[in-house]
Amino acid sequence: MKILVIEDEAQLREQLKQQLQESGYVVESAGDGKEGLYLGGEYPFDLAIVDIGLPDISGIEVIRQWRSEGRSLPVLILTARGRWEEKVEGLEAGADDYVVKPFNFEELQARVRALIRRAGGWSDSSLRCGPIQLDMVQQTVTVNDSPVELTAYEYRVLEYLMLHAGEVISKTDLTEHIYEQDFDRDSNVIEVFVGRLRKKLDPDNVYKPIETLRGRGYRFAIAREAVT
């Protein structure tokens, strides 16, 4: 999961970046609206956290521009003023949720998770496809209720594929969403991760959860189960 953080206060930006990275997200950050707009246009992000009170181009302007360009990524706004006028303006500009400073990191993380799964069409943070269940809060995976140990990267790949279950995801997409922008990309690594995931999730090759579509990418092939 790749997140863009636009926040002008350097210390807060670094904290956010660090805490989100510790939670397993890939994070890029920008210190002003201009850089944020550039990054947002350049890379595919799964979510953006935008401070409304940016010095040059306001957060609201950044969101408006993205929306007018047809970018539909979920946007979480950070507001310090706390007045409803600002929140409503941000939400009407196209933001999906707001967090008022100073926030609990746990609360922010919950909002981020909720927005990401909502964008993937999930209504609960526990994603279940057939026997495979992925808990976004605990970051755990079970198959037929028995836990499966995954490395951080394996988990990221599976989370991304399951969030977009049913869709074809190219190797480049996967790489983009799993690594920082300056990471030395090697698409073979993705193949290795997918291979290991198949073994761990489906050692007997019964469920065939991840499908390979030659030349196009991968698809999580087990249908979603609506969790009510």
Add this chain to the structure above:
Amino acid sequence: MNSLSSRLLVAASLVLLVFLGVTGLVLDNAFRRSAEEAVSERLTSYIYAILDPFSIDEKTGKVTLPSQLRNQRFLRPESGLYARIIDETGHVLWRSKSMVDLDVPFIGTVASGETVFGRLDGPAGLYFGIALETLWDVPGGKTRHIIVQVTESGRAYVEQVNSYRRHLWGWLLGVVFLLLLVQWGILHWGLLPLRRVSDAVSRIENGEAEFIEGRYPAEIRVLTDSINSYIRTERLQRNRYRDTLGDLAHSLKTPLAVLRGLGSEGKIDARGVAELNEQIDRMNQIIGYQLQKASTAGRQIMARRVPVRELVERMVETLGKVHHNRRIRCVVEIDDDVTFRGDPGDLMELIGNLLENAFKWADARIRVRAAIQPDDQTGQLVLCIDDDGPGIPVDKVDDVLRRGVRADESVSGHGIGLAIVRDIVDAYHGRLNITRSEWGGAAFCLSFPC
């Protein structure tokens, strides 16, 4: 008598009536006098006309007058003009034929050589009489005292005066009516700019205009200009105030966010983190609450009217987006003409905080209702937000609304939002009631004087 135009109209009408009344009386008096004078002159001339052809036979004492008196009215019976001649003993020497045997009043005693004119009362009403006492040379060198008396019926005079009065008062009434009409027109025209100013002010209050527009006479322009500049500075001031407070909030809260982040970095032990977070929460709530309180505009002079429905629908839509996955049905029941008299930002705070609260606690349903309810004054705006959540127990209501800041978020999870709502409601002299909704959840009802 609480309007300028009725005051002016009443005062001017009184002055007009008194003036025209006095004028009428003076004219009436002058006319009567000149009419009486004319009568007196005419009667005097009759006397001389009688004296001229008159002679007395000394022996018989008989008065002879030529039967052909110049004025036919002396001859025609009951013509209204009568004359007689008497001697000093009151013995009638001669009477005009017109008298027949009528009882006609005459002026009686007169000093020697004088003429007396006056009004007389007779059987047929008013008479005018004149009498002349004179010495008459009788042939034989003697002289006799005789009195010549002429009386004329006042009927003609009365008719003349009455007809004059009819005309006079008729015309005066006409003039009064016309002048009142003209005066009303002048008043209307003269006070028109004031009426326009008051219309302009109500347009501002209805939110149809920003300022008092148009040109006004010099006397009022000072007023309209200062009202306009007052509105302008007041709005600028309020915006500047709000921006400054917003900036202050921003510059205080971002460092607080950094501090809170520090706690999560693992450099501080768990007890330290709890302590740090508690203090940050307190500071944050104090900042939030006090700044909100300071930036509440409250009830203002010339407040604009904010359409409630539009604003509520905007907020329901945006908040509905945030709470999209809760699948809560939010119904808005507000008529188009319901308005809130005050600052749109304040209304937004009220609705935002209450709606956020409702979305937080509702199970599946929220309803926002607003209406103008008539009371003995101008009516009041009643705005209610109901949800079907757990509701607030009666004994907790005061805790929920407690003024000031309590870091104790466990008070059924209703944060400082409701304290803010209460403060804004107070600033508008409104009321906030918390009851149970028909679904068993919380029902927050605000009411404001219109």
